[in-house]
Amino acid sequence: MAQLRDTRILVTGGTSGLGRAMVQALTRAGARVAVTSRHRERAQATAAELGTGAVGVELDVRHASSVSAAVDRTYGMLDGLDVLVNNAGIGMRTVNPRFMTEPQPLWEVPPAGFRDVLETKATGTFLVAREVIPRMLRAGGGRVVTISMSEQTMTRRGFIPYGPAGAAVEALARVMAADLADTPVTANILLPGGATATGMVPDEMSDAQRANLLDPAIMGPPIVWLASPDAAGVHDERIVARDFDDWLGERKQGKR
Numbered sequence: 623m624a625q626l627r628d629t630r631i632l633v634t635g636g637t638s639g640l641g642r643a644m645v646q647a648l649t650r651a652g653a654r655v656a657v658t659s660r661h662r663e664r665a666q667a668t669a670a671e672l673g674t675g676a677v678g679v680e681l682d683v684r685h686a687s688s689v690s691a692a693v694d695r696t697y698g699m700l701d702g703l704d705v706l707v708n709n710a711g712i713g714m715r716t717v718n719p720r721f722m723t724e725p726q727p728l729w730e731v732p733p734a735g736f737r738d739v740l741e742t743k744a745t746g747t748f749l750v751a752r753e754v755i756p757r758m759l760r761a762g763g764g765r766v767v768t769i770s771m772s773e774q775t776m777t778r779r780g781f782i783p784y785g786p787a788g789a790a791v792e793a794l795a796r797v798m799a800a801d802l803a804d805t806p807v808t809a810n811i812l813l814p815g816g817a818t819a820t821g822m823v824p825d826e827m828s829d830a831q832r833a834n835l836l837d838p839a840i841m842g843p844p845i846v847w848l849a850s851p852d853a854a855g856v857h858d859e860r861i862v863a864r865d866f867d868d869w870l871g872e873r874k875q876g877k878r
Contacts, residue, residue: 626653626849630700632693634658634683634750635710637668640769640814640838644707647842649675653849656696658683658710683710683746684738686753693753702761705849706754708791709769711743714784725780739783744790751798755807763806767848768795769841770813770860799858808857812844815864840864 626648636645636657648655649672657672658681659665665678677699681692697703714721717735751766758764771788778785792811799809816836844866847853861869 626651626846629653629705629849630656630703631705631707631849632656632658632679632696632700632703632750632754633707633709634681634746636707637664640841641707641709642668643838644709644841644845645672645676647839647846648849649673651846651849653705654700656700658692681710683750684741686749689746689749689753693750693757697757703754703757703764705765705767706750706758707767707769707845708747708750710746710750711769711787712739714781717783718780721780726782727780728782731782736783740787740790743787744794747791747794751794755798755802758807759805764808765848765853766798766802766807766809767845768792768798768809768811770795770811772813772816796858802857808853808855810848810856810858811860812841812848813860813862814838814840815862836864843867 629652631648631653633641633645633648633655635641636655637659641657645655645657645668653675655672655676656679657665657669657676658679659668660680660682662678662680665680667678669676669678679692679695679699680688682688716739717731718724718726747768755764755766758766768791770792775781776785776789776792795809795811802809814836840863844861844863847866847870848856848861
């Protein structure tokens with residue numbers, strides 16, 4: 623893995639699942655990482671577990687005031703920011719704990735649950751990017767990585783509101799990249815490439831199904847690469863972590 627000494631990174635929703643796996647990989651590569659949670663104690667406890675390269679920041683991505691305060695605090699603690707990883711999100715379990723075995727049609731989804739998932743993932747991505755990108759532009763550079771999902775998940779039966787939230791985030795990331803064209807700030811999309819073994823997985827999933835889940839650590843190599851000097855100038859790419867080695871090999875051969 624590339625060394626990220628002195629690289630300053632903010633990972634939203636970094637206390638569990640894919641976020642925690644990415645923070646672990648980034649700190650091991652030498653980066654200084656702000657890890658966020660809606661709860662200050664959880665963010666700080668996670669940072670303490672991850673070592674001296676991590677700091678905990680309270681952040682509720684659904685609210686602009688919380689975003690502004692958290693970004694200010696991150697800039698103060700890290701003395702700037704080089705990379706933003708927009709990862710915060712909540713899963714289907716919050717609206718239907720049995721979403722794999724008993725898919726729920728859209729007319730049975732509670733409006734409050736729909737709003738919470740959309741506001742956490744889609745609105746949260748917008749609010750954090752909106753707060754950070756102008757600062758990166760003024761500083762003369764930066765990188766934004768948006769964490770997305772497989773396209774099949776976006777349209778899967780019973781996956782409202784999780785699927786639409788993912789589709790919205792992916793569209794947002796593409797528009798963001800277009801808005802940032804010809805600027806010193808790059809924007810890319812990263813996704814696992816399949817279901818991962820995180821807390822979003824329902825309890826009733828069978829052992830056979832669990833055996834097919836991806837390890838969240840799969841996000842490590844691509845996120846470290848995207849934060850490294852090797853990814854300078856890489857823009858508007860959609861990178862699937864499961865296929866990262868092949869993707870990178872093709873890129874080095876000039877096929878991408």
